[in-house]
Amino acid sequence: LNYKNKGTVPLSGTFSMTYDPSLVFQTSSTAPDQHTGNTLTWNYTALQPGENQLIFLTFDVPNDVNLIGDSIFAYCQITTSPGDMFLSDNTDTLMQVITGAYDPNDKAAHPAGLTNQGFILHNQEIQYTIRFQNTGNDTAYQVVIKDTLNQNMNIESFNLLASSHNVTYTITGTNIITFTFSNIMLPDSFTNPTASQGFVRYSVMPQPGLADYTVVTNTAAIYFDFNPPILTNTTINTYVSDLPTGTNPAGPNKQVCIYPNPSTGMFHLANNNDVQLIEVFNVHNKPISSSRIIRGEYSSQIDLTGLPAGIYFVKIWHHSAAEIYKIVKM
Structure with missing residues (x-):
């Protein structure tokens, strides 16, 4: 979980996460001040302008093969003292699909958009999260991520939002972003599964004046030390003026x-x-x-x-x- 004061005055309040009832809460890097049902709540005080806080959580998914392909959700909300100038971004929802096995090196776009084409509205910001994990058998001293931004996105609007470890970045050419985690000392997943993971998250805006149904795809390459790159999955979003609407989303025999x-x-x-x-x-x-x-x-x-x-x-x-x-x- 990541929360940040984007304003100009210190803020205090509460931060809560309501997790899917099918999950079993295990650990939190910052102990919650309250845990009621499936809602975790943290109090924060004097979050300074520009200050960013991260909370790492782990949950267990029940060992039930019937859950594979199902979706789990989490809903986050932050409340603040007077002075918050960005009330519209104080909530967020995460949806993930349960799988039987997974590639720990992946990329996700938020919003994911509608349908498998990822329909979103023109001028809507996309936040990309790139996750990585050292699944080798020794410590990784450096991790480098090369991300070639789609030509339909505005590289000048790039904004680094958060990262699991200290990171630097460079922008070369017209659209290549290189993230470098120097001296990360990332243990392998057999030695320490939790500490073997990391991520970087950034936001970017589309180019102005895109035509309807402009497709934006994105794939990143992750380098562990001197090893060949690991390619992430490819995300897809499609910019439109109007979101598609449905009258029978659950299938021909089920109606909402x-x-x-x-x-x-x-x-x-x-x-x-x-x-x-x-x-x-x-x-x-x-x-x-x-x-x-x-x-x-x-x-x-x-x-x-x-x-x-x-x-x-x-x-x-x-x-x-x-x-x-x-x-x-x-």
Whole structure:
């Protein structure tokens, strides 16, 4: 978990994470001040302007092969003292798919976007996270990541957000970012599985004036000392003016119904046996709410009674896929 004061005055408050109920909490690098159910809460005091804090957590996934392919979610929220100028980015949601085995050296884009094409709106920032792990049999003294940014992204908007260890970076040519972890002394995964891992996270904006359906892909190369590079997976996002909407996201034999629509504020979602998470966004793609659905529930409520009249979007997650519905509050 990473939180940062992007403002100009010190802030104090609480930071909470609600993790998927299927997970079993194990450890936290900073002990939570409160642990209630599946929600962890930390208090923070006098977070200085520009200060960045990291919390490393570990969870166990139940040893159940039936969970492979299922999705798990985590929802984070930070509250602050008066003076926060960036209230819109005080929440975040993470979705990951449970697999039977995984490549610890990977790359993820946030937002992941909708469908396997990763549809997102024009002018939306992408945050990339590159994870690495020393799976060799000896200590790695240096890790280098070479990331060739897609030509449709604006290299001048590059912003380093966080890293697990001290890192330096250089930008060469028109779009090549090189991250260098010198003297990282990364132990191998057999000696210390937790300490053998690391990451770097950065954000970048798209080039202005992109055409609809402009595709942005990205792959990184990770070098451990003098070994050949390990290539990550390739992320994909597609920029559009309007997000695709669906009327039958769960499949031809399963229907999700949101009613009434329009509404004065209270919406109902019925027949959501396959739904795992519901998120609500305003027309500027800013998150309004997020709620985890308990398996077996038939219906849920979306309460917008305290919000202004207008158009909102509901993102409904089914396992690793999501669909968007447009709702209107009168």
